[in-house]
Amino acid sequence: MSEEPVSPDESPDESxxxxxxxxxxxxxxxxxxxxxxGITLVLAAATVGALAxxxxxxxxxxxxxxxxxxxxxxxxxxxxxxxxRKGDTRYATVALLxxxxxATGAIAANV
Amino acid sequence: xxxxxxxxxxxxxxxxxxTLGGLxxxxxxxxxxxxxxxxxxxxxxxxxxxxxxxxxAAAPRQLGEGVVHHRLGVLCExxxxxxxxxxxxxATHMSDTALTVFLAxxxxxxxxxxxxxxxxxxxxxxxxxxxxxxxxxxxxxGAYRLGEGVVPYQARRVPAGMGAMLGAGIVSGVAGVGGxxxxxxxxxxxxxxxxxxxxATTTFTVxxxxxxxxxxxxAQGRVDYVAGAAIIVGGLVGGVLGARVQxxxxxxxxxxxxxxxxxxxxxxxxxxx
Numbered sequence: 328m329s330e331e332p333v334s335p336d337e338s339p340d341e342s343x344x345x346x347x348x349x350x351x352x353x354x355x356x357x358x359x360x361x362x363x364x365g366i367t368l369v370l371a372a373a374t375v376g377a378l379a380x381x382x383x384x385x386x387x388x389x390x391x392x393x394x395x396x397x398x399x400x401x402x403x404x405x406x407x408x409x410x411x412r413k414g415d416t417r418y419a420t421v422a423l424l425x426x427x428x429x430a431t432g433a434i435a436a437n438v
Numbered sequence: 439x440x441x442x443x444x445x446x447x448x449x450x451x452x453x454x455x456x457t458l459g460g461l462x463x464x465x466x467x468x469x470x471x472x473x474x475x476x477x478x479x480x481x482x483x484x485x486x487x488x489x490x491x492x493x494x495a496a497a498p499r500q501l502g503e504g505v506v507h508h509r510l511g512v513l514c515e516x517x518x519x520x521x522x523x524x525x526x527x528x529a530t531h532m533s534d535t536a537l538t539v540f541l542a543x544x545x546x547x548x549x550x551x552x553x554x555x556x557x558x559x560x561x562x563x564x565x566x567x568x569x570x571x572x573x574x575x576x577x578x579x580g581a582y583r584l585g586e587g588v589v590p591y592q593a594r595r596v597p598a599g600m601g602a603m604l605g606a607g608i609v610s611g612v613a614g615v616g617g618x619x620x621x622x623x624x625x626x627x628x629x630x631x632x633x634x635x636x637x638a639t640t641t642f643t644v645x646x647x648x649x650x651x652x653x654x655x656x657a658q659g660r661v662d663y664v665a666g667a668a669i670i671v672g673g674l675v676g677g678v679l680g681a682r683v684q685x686x687x688x689x690x691x692x693x694x695x696x697x698x699x700x701x702x703x704x705x706x707x708x709x710x711x
Binding site: 376389392421 | 487490491494495498501502508513515516519522523527575576645646649650653654656657661664668670671
């Protein structure tokens with residue numbers, strides 16, 4: 328079983344008598360899994376969108392565009408929650424501010 | 439509109455180049471699409487789709503290498519996305535010629551600024567040899583691996599950098615590009631962030647900029663989704679390839695490549711006038 332490298336952002340807690348497993352460690356590994364899954368989903372949907380006949384093609388193509396918006400925005404939301412849980416309220420607030428900016432853009436475009 | 443295989447090839451090539459230099463790809467793709475006869479109002483959203491695909495494709499590798507500074511990226515992106523929204527609103531009042539000249543000049547200036555710098559600004563420090571690569575929590579500092587050593591860094595001149603990001607966002611909103619060809623040099627030259635970290639962090643942020651711009655373009659009815667799907671297929675493949683090649687290059691190589699690529703972009707834009 329390969330060992331996941333621990334980044335400075337998720338140092339394991341230490342206690343007398345050993346180093347217990349940090350329940351928060353490895354969460355960037357989960358983000359990696361989500362991103363890799365996202366690449367597969369987007370590639371599959373985009374391939375269908377480019378090659379399939381209507382109406383499947385347009386439907387799959389639109390779903391691809393939706394995912395290209397959802398993944399980066401979702402990543403920012405995930406980071407914000409993660410930073411908030413780690414007590415980094417400053418950058419959690421920055422992440423929230425960014426999400427508000429994106430939301431404002433979406434609203435302004437439809438006005 | 440070019441055939442699907444041509445769209446895939448164009449997008450893949452430009453995405454690989456964009457990921458390698460932290461440019462985002464669309465700054466190359468949009469002029470090429472226009473040269474192939476695509477309406478500029480349709481080419482810009484297609485470029486943005488390429489940006490988003492390239493950003494997603496490069497994300498896992500760059501995240502695993504610890505070269506993305508998420509806090510710096512999110513902070514910079516507040517300014518950039520705000521600029522992108524403003525740029526999209528201003529775009530209707532700018533002529534195509536004025537915008538093209540503006541982009542060309544900006545690309546050449548960035549090429550000159552990046553190409554003039556010699557040596558490595560952030561050398562490895564022996565006392566940090568035991569550090570893990572990655573950002574340091576709650577700060578705009580971090581460390582990344584350079585060969586056998588570890589290089590600490592800290593973002594500086596943040597207000598000036600945010601100003602540059604705002605400008606990059608405006609350009610993005612106006613022209614339909616990710617703005618990476620402004621963001622990476624700004625992060626490297628103004629904020630003194632190592633080139634590899636700047637490029638990887640920019641690749642992260644242009645994904646957000648593309649999402650913001652795509653929401654606006656979609657509301658305006660300017661997105662050809664089927665052509666966009668072909669663009670995305672090429673963008674994903676090119677982004678993965680670009681990220682892998684980036685890992686094997688030295689900072690000087692990345693900087694020189696970036697400078698050459700930006701000059702080519704500037705020439706392409708002016709020739710297209």
